[in-house]
Amino acid sequence: MNQPLNYSDNQEPNYIGHKYPIQWSMSRAEKATLIEILNYIKPTVAIEIGTYNGGSLQVLSDHSEKVYAIDITPDHRDSRCDNFENVTYLIGDSKTELPKLIHKIAKNEEIIEFILIDGDHSTEGVLRDLYNVLQIVPKKPVTIILHDSFNPNCRAAMKAFDYNSNPYVNYVELDYVTGAFNHDGLFREMWGGFACIQMQPDKRQVDLVISEYQAKLYKIIYYKSKHFYKKFFGFLKPFYRIFKK
Ligand SMILES: C[S@@+](CC[C@H](N)C(=O)[O-])C[C@H]1O[C@@H](n2cnc3c(N)ncnc32)[C@H](O)[C@@H]1O
Secondary structure: OOOOOOOOOOOOOOOOOOOOOOOOOOOHHHHHHHHHHHHHHOOOEEEEEOOOOOHHHHHHHHHOOEEEEEEOOOOOOOHHHHHOOOEEEEEOOHHHHHHHHHHHHHHOOOOEEEEEEOOOOOHHHHHHHHHHHOOOOOOOOEEEEEEOOOOHHHHHHHHHOOHHHOOOEEEEEEEEEOOEEOHHHOOOOEEOOEEEEEEOOOOOOOOOOOEOOOHHHHHHHHOOOHHHHHHHHHHHHHHHHHHHO
């Protein structure tokens, strides 16, 4: 018997994140990982770059004493986010908001323990957020999750960054959670995935090895992706429809 197939996986039972009703732009694996990490760390202070509806923010708020949430616009924020009493919203470009925030946190001797980077997804944007976040001098271990490490533009920034120049970074894994292909019906696009960076208060004594646990999977999919075709065959755009078939 032929059974109908659905490639979008949008009718899942409500196992993961059932406590969190606000629409959330992450995969099941990412949601489960974020909930578990935050439940383990229970951050004193957390920062989120990129709030959108407030999906990931509802989890940060639930597990942290205090959260700073940066977004260039509040327009998409769900009204239920107004109930998060431990969240301070900073509206503006993370390029300017983040350095000011990190300066303020250092001055007030607040203890940052968790950061989610999920704002500007261009290579320059991710590099800039990464650079600014890594200006922190950690008082306690700081865990940094970067969303969309499976997207070629984001991954290019995550790979290009010189982590060895920062003595407090002691762990970098680009495929802490593996991403997805055709995510949310975006044809031949690569999105999702978590990179994970950890900083420690003690300076590192040895060189850092950057890990790309799923590098082979990433490469295989990349050559089938729209990102590859766009980069190398952009001049053939009018004929792109042929590839879609
Ligand atoms: C993918 S959404 C975040 C989703 C959210 N973290 C979640 O999982 O539910 C990206 C957000 O980043 C914001 N953004 C884009 N560029 C930004 C920038 N330069 N500074 C601050 N926020 C930015 C967008 O407005 C958008 O709300």
